[in-house]
Amino acid sequence: HGGFYLQAKVNAQERLEIRPDAEFWSWGASGPGVVPVATPRLERIRDRHRRGGDKVLLVEGLHPPDVYPLRFASTPLGNQAFDGADRLGTFVEACPEVRDRIVLRRFPPVVGAGPRPPALEALPDTRGLPRTPTDWMATARIPVVSYPDPPFLEALVIGVPTVGLWCSRYWEWREDASDVLAALQDARIVFDDPVAAAEHVGAVIRRPDDWWSAPDVVAARARFVERFARQGNWIDEWAAGVRRLRLRL
Numbered sequence: 001h002g003g004f005y006l007q008a009k010v011n012a013q014e015r016l017e018i019r020p021d022a023e024f025w026s027w028g029a030s031g032p033g034v035v036p037v038a039t040p041r042l043e044r045i046r047d048r049h050r051r052g053g054d055k056v057l058l059v060e061g062l063h064p065p066d067v068y069p070l071r072f073a074s075t076p077l078g079n080q081a082f083d084g085a086d087r088l089g090t091f092v093e094a095c096p097e098v099r100d101r102i103v104l105r106r107f108p109p110v111v112g113a114g115p116r117p118p119a120l121e122a123l124p125d126t127r128g129l130p131r132t133p134t135d136w137m138a139t140a141r142i143p144v145v146s147y148p149d150p151p152f153l154e155a156l157v158i159g160v161p162t163v164g165l166w167c168s169r170y171w172e173w174r175e176d177a178s179d180v181l182a183a184l185q186d187a188r189i190v191f192d193d194p195v196a197a198a199e200h201v202g203a204v205i206r207r208p209d210d211w212w213s214a215p216d217v218v219a220a221r222a223r224f225v226e227r228f229a230r231q232g233n234w235i236d237e238w239a240a241g242v243r244r245l246r247l248r249l
Contacts (some may be wrong), residue, residue: 001013003153008075012073018034027153040234049138056064056100056102057140058143060116061191063106080167084147141205143160165191168181168192180228
């Protein structure tokens with residue numbers, strides 16, 4: 001598994017799935033009982049960015065959010081869950097120079113979805129259009145991802161100039177991954193402040209590849225991908241893994 005697995009300081013699912021009598025296959029991270037393997041999902045999209053797009057794609061998190069604690073974890077809990085949408089709304093309001101380029105990738109429809117912040121509700125969105133989320137990211141000028149789960153990881157694997165925008169107090173990373181996060185922040189890939197993120201996007205929107213190809217940005221992206229989205233021949237690795245498990249039975 002990928003996403004925020006083996007990145008979060010506390011991940012409730014890991015307690016259930018990484019067990020002494022099991023072998024847990026991860027997208028890249030390692031640890032006791034964890035085997036990093038390549039995955040077909042990531043290999044299909046790796047380095048598939050198609051340059052020339054003009055859209056700033058906002059990737060929203062769970063909506064409507066879970067506004068009560070389902071579990072204790074290093075993710076937004078209770079009313080903290082509204083933070084992601086509020087940050088995206090502030091981002092839109094803070095970058096009027098690119099507003100006509102912004103498209104919202106809504107979270108898959110959920111019955112009873114409540115209103116979004118007005119700045120988000122007014123945006124055109126991707127509903128009803130025959131393209132996958134990764135297709136939208138691959139052809140975007142810049143995707144802005146509101147949470148450090150699979151979409152952020154996929155965007156960095158695709159290789160599109162990407163901005164992550166979330167509250168680091170709510171999305172707590174493991175201590176042994178803090179250096180990877182710090183490198184992303186220093187390279188202006190990850191932001192806490194939506195206004196600072198908007199100013200950055202406004203500054204690089206004309207030539208995003210100039211920023212994305214800077215040595216510190218290249219190094220920060222490569223470090224994250226190597227740690228959490230390893231590359232490899234997934235067929236060979238999965239076949240070897242299945243043979244290994246059969247020998248244990």
